[in-house]
Amino acid sequence: MLEDIKAEVYAANMALPANNLVTLTWGNVSQIDRESGYFVIKPSGVEYDKLTVNDMVVVDLEGKVIEGNLRPSSDTATHAYLYKMWPEIGGIVHTHSKWAVAFAQAGLPIPAAGTTHADTFYGAVPVADRLTKAEVDHEYELNTGKSIVRTFVNNNINPIAVPGVLTNDHGPFTWGKNAKEAVHNAIVLDVVAEMTYHTRQLNPENIEVPQYLLDRHYYRKHGPNAYYGQR
Numbered sequence: 093m094l095e096d097i098k099a100e101v102y103a104a105n106m107a108l109p110a111n112n113l114v115t116l117t118w119g120n121v122s123q124i125d126r127e128s129g130y131f132v133i134k135p136s137g138v139e140y141d142k143l144t145v146n147d148m149v150v151v152d153l154e155g156k157v158i159e160g161n162l163r164p165s166s167d168t169a170t171h172a173y174l175y176k177m178w179p180e181i182g183g184i185v186h187t188h189s190k191w192a193v194a195f196a197q198a199g200l201p202i203p204a205a206g207t208t209h210a211d212t213f214y215g216a217v218p219v220a221d222r223l224t225k226a227e228v229d230h231e232y233e234l235n236t237g238k239s240i241v242r243t244f245v246n247n248n249i250n251p252i253a254v255p256g257v258l259t260n261d262h263g264p265f266t267w268g269k270n271a272k273e274a275v276h277n278a279i280v281l282d283v284v285a286e287m288t289y290h291t292r293q294l295n296p297e298n299i300e301v302p303q304y305l306l307d308r309h310y311y312r313k314h315g316p317n318a319y320y321g322q323r
């Protein structure tokens with residue numbers, strides 16, 4: 093099982109540069125095996141063109157390395173916290189995709205400006221609170237995870253309906269049932285960030301998609317009555 097997940101996580105990590113979501117060694121993808129409680133994540137700081145499936149690191153939810161010779165991603169504690177708090181997610185992606193990072197650095201959420209957004213995110217993609225100096229100085233990555241969950245709890249946002257967030261001053265995290273779906277959501281997030289930036293330039297008065305259209309487009313793809321694509 094973990095060998096299969098290693099292959100999926102490796103492929104998902106390689107999809108980040110392939111889709112222009114990262115530069116250099118930025119970003120990371122993981123996927124959890126809920127039976128064992130272990131998750132597989134990319135190693136820290138390894139160039140993507142040098143990465144191999146055997147470099148993937150298996151860690152437990154405390155971040156302890158279970159299998160692998162390399163240090164796991166520096167964001168491992170963020171992934172672990174999200175897996176602990178949200179048992180229904182199976183894969184997590186962090187990128188530095190440029191349009192989403194622009195919104196994150198501006199401290200702005202990405203509003204649901206159209207159906208492209210609504211297909212994947214049932215509402216605005218929120219921006220988490222700026223971390224305090226104390227949160228950065230001590231357990232930064234864990235506190236990044238806590239800021240994400242706090243944002244969803246305090247704003248009553250369902251993380252399954254809105255599978256992404258902008259960490260303030262930093263960049264996007266997305267998630268899904270597995271690593272592949274989390275990468276899909278990361279791709280959509282950056283596309284809609286760029287679209288929304290231009291939409292706001294053209295007509296800031298017309299930025300929010302009406303609720304009835306948000307409902308139609310989201311539930312066309314999600315939920316028991318979904319009819320998008322093939323069975």
Ligand SMILES: O=C(CO)[C@@H](O)[C@H](O)COP(=O)(O)O
Pocket residue numbers: 117118119120134135136137138164165166167186188
């Ligand atoms: O946010 C950052 C750097 O600003 C990190 O998330 C890097 O983007 C990836 O780190 P590793 O996963 O290679 O440790």
